[in-house]
Amino acid sequence: APGLYIVATPIGNLGDLSPRASQILLSADIVAVEDSRVTAGLFRHLGAKGRMTPYHDHNADAVRPGLIARMASEAVALVSDAGTPLISDPGFKLVRDARAAGHTVTTIPGPCAAVAALTLAGLPTDRFFFLGFLPSKLHARAEAIAEVAAIRATLILYESGPRLGAALAALAEGLGDREAAVAREITKKFEECVTGTLTELAARYADAPPRGEIVIIVAPPGEAAPATAEDGDTALAEALTRLP
Numbered sequence: 001a002p003g004l005y006i007v008a009t010p011i012g013n014l015g016d017l018s019p020r021a022s023q024i025l026l027s028a029d030i031v032a033v034e035d036s037r038v039t040a041g042l043f044r045h046l047g048a049k050g051r052m053t054p055y056h057d058h059n060a061d062a063v064r065p066g067l068i069a070r071m072a073s074e075a076v077a078l079v080s081d082a083g084t085p086l087i088s089d090p091g092f093k094l095v096r097d098a099r100a101a102g103h104t105v106t107t108i109p110g111p112c113a114a115v116a117a118l119t120l121a122g123l124p125t126d127r128f129f130f131l132g133f134l135p136s137k138l139h140a141r142a143e144a145i146a147e148v149a150a151i152r153a154t155l156i157l158y159e160s161g162p163r164l165g166a167a168l169a170a171l172a173e174g175l176g177d178r179e180a181a182v183a184r185e186i187t188k189k190f191e192e193c194v195t196g197t198l199t200e201l202a203a204r205y206a207d208a209p210p211r212g213e214i215v216i217i218v219a220p221p222g223e224a225a226p227a228t229a230e231d232g233d234t235a236l237a238e239a240l241t242r243l244p
């Protein structure tokens with residue numbers, strides 16, 4: 001059916017591509033992609049021959065009206081290089097304009113590094129705040145961290161290996177020494193999730209920038225130790241004893 005399809009793709013393990021995502025990628029009239037070389041790999045895996053058109057930060061404004069027009073009669077799929085489109089990736093304005101034009105927007109949900117890391121970290125998950133990438137300039141970075149210091153939620157940040165140590169040190173400085181986790185290469189061969197306080201993690205990575213893709217998870221303020229599964233179980237058992 002015509003319209004816009006937001007298609008999540010794997011963040012490392014091709015086995016995470018959902019059957020529904022495959023079906024849409026095989027049948028879409030056109031697939032808007034961040035980087036056609038990256039998505040070409042996925043197309044080969046699928047045996048898909050569909051047409052790709054680039055849609056990235058540098059051409060989005062120019063090509064968006066054409067894509068919106070095509071949605072009236074064609075199925076237009078949007079993928080990013082990895083994970084869920086629109087999450088630290090292009091696509092928000094495409095969805096906004098598709099809606100404004102009255103087109104159907106459908107999502108094919110799937111992998112997202114932010115949520116995957118949150119489920120690995122062993123830190124509270126009831127409230128979380130996604131910051132995406134911190135600014136690279138020192139002053140802007142400190143400001144961005146100060147802005148979220150009082151938020152009573154677990155924080156999720158994307159980061160690159162070379163900047164990890166400095167980012168962790170800046171987080172410790174701006175937030176206090178909270179519990180945190182560094183999730184790396186999620187769903188890939190060398191997946192790991194290292195936990196510790198922000199200063200411990202900053203020291204660990206200061207002179208040893210890790211390879212690969214990274215998500216930082218930081219506990220909410222005043223959460224000295226991560227809640228354990230037992231805590232939840234005990235609370236539940238206590239609540240049950242109070243039931244009539």
Ligand code: SAM
Pocket residue numbers: 011012080082083084085086087088089111112113114157158159160183184185186187188213214215
């Ligand atoms: N849209 C993507 C998503 O849904 O996760 C995120 C795109 S963003 C441009 C890329 C960043 O996501 C990387 O720099 C890294 O911080 C994080 N990331 C992506 N894949 C990852 C993985 N397999 N393990 C850890 N982090 C990952």
